[in-house]
Amino acid sequence: MMTTPVKPEIQVVYQRPDSFTDLTTHYCPGCTHGIAHRLVAEVIDEMGLREKSIGVAPVGCSVFAYKYFNMDFVEAAHGRAPAMATGIKRVLPKNTVFTYQGDGDLASIGMAEIIHAAARGENITVIFINNAIYGMTGGQMAPTTLPGMKTTSSPFGRDVELSGYPVRMCEILATMEGAGYIVRRSLHDAKHIRQAKKAIRLAFETQERGLGFAMVELLSSCPTNWEINPHEALDFIAERMVPVFPLGDYKVNEELKH
Amino acid sequence: MPVKGWIEVHDLHCKGCALCVSACPQDVISLDMERLTPKGYHPAHLIADGCTGCAICAIVCPDAAITVYREAPVHPQKAPASA
Ligand SMILES: Cc1ncc(C[n+]2csc(CCOP(=O)(O)OP(=O)(O)O)c2C)c(N)n1
Ligand code: SF4
Ligand code: SF4
Ligand code: SF4
Ligand SMILES: [Mg+2]
Secondary structure, eight states: OOOOOOOOEEEEOOOOOOBSSSSOOOOOOTTTTHHHHHHHHHHHHHHHHHEEEEEESSSSSSGGGHHHHHSSSEEETOOHHHHHHHHHHOOOTTTEEEEEEEEEEIIIIHHHHHHHHHTTTOOOOEEEEEOSTTTTTBBOOOTTTOOOOBTTTTTTTTHHHHHHOOOOOHHHHHTTTTEEEEEEEEEHHHHHHHHHHHHHHHHHHHHHTTTOOEEEEEEOOOOHHHOOOOOHHHHHHIIIIIHSSOEEEEEEEEGGOO | OOEEEEEEEEEEOOOOOOOHHHTTTTTTTETTTTTOOSSSSEEEEEEOOOOOOOOOOHHTTTTTTEEEEOOOOOOOOOSSSSO
């Protein structure tokens, strides 16, 4: 029997998401802020939300996030992204509104705004990048800095007697009745990155289904200020950060489970 | 026969961080020390056959610099049951 040889078909398995602009980011090589950006862009593409999405950028290394996402974006004052997102969502309830915030932005100067947005049950999505440091300003200690961790403002390591203990945002926000989805994930390897993407998707679905405040905390690297290479920085997340910030689901609205 | 895949690395986005190099399960990526990108980094490139198109490199790339391709498996047409 004769079979005509079939020319193999070429599939694109992976390509840059449409929700990205063509700009190259200013992030340091190997900084996982870029992975978090990409996951958000992929979820927005897959859910078809780009035309109605409005992002709120923070102050911190991700201050220029509005340049990298190909969609409407505004820039908030330091820590105030949840307040700005509240206003936008209340005026434009049909739009999808999300903030993207670092740990200095969200857990330090913006602590009041995030707590009250969750307490009010604002129907917004928050992407929270915890790299245990103030990246943008030169690596100072953040509320999330690990005990004993050296930073430019704790050169002998964080002394908990002097500066207190790390703040765990998921654990705090999960106590808020207005919260619909509060989870912590990590960006330290391909498997965890896939899990992070699923969580980001659910955080946007929480908003689309009107189930209240949603936040995904992502453990993220800062190789520059941690003063290690990008690969070692991923190991640092897995070995040093995860024990202090356990991964898991802290609050999931029942309706999201089916 | 393993699935045949390959990657393309975008010169403007790649920052030579090497996260794809350590993540590739087939060990077929390295940084190209002979070349610099317009931004001054040694870009990642394929160094051997054996890429399966698994996309793990693209998943860990912080700069969305990698496009992954794969040859779709070809199923030879079966002869019709009755002639
Ligand atoms: C009102 C105000 N206070 C302080 C600063 C200085 N500042 C800029 S970014 C930043 C912290 C950024 O850290 P984080 O939110 O963790 O973001 P990262 O850079 O680590 O991603 C601080 C304190 C500022 N810009 N505005
Ligand atoms: S300073 Fe740290 S958080 Fe900021 S871009 Fe560089 S590696 Fe990323
Ligand atoms: S697609 Fe998979 S096998 Fe191919 S280079 Fe990337 S990680 Fe390696
Ligand atoms: S992970 Fe991306 S940016 Fe880093 S070396 Fe590989 S292709 Fe370049
Ligand atoms: Mg930070």
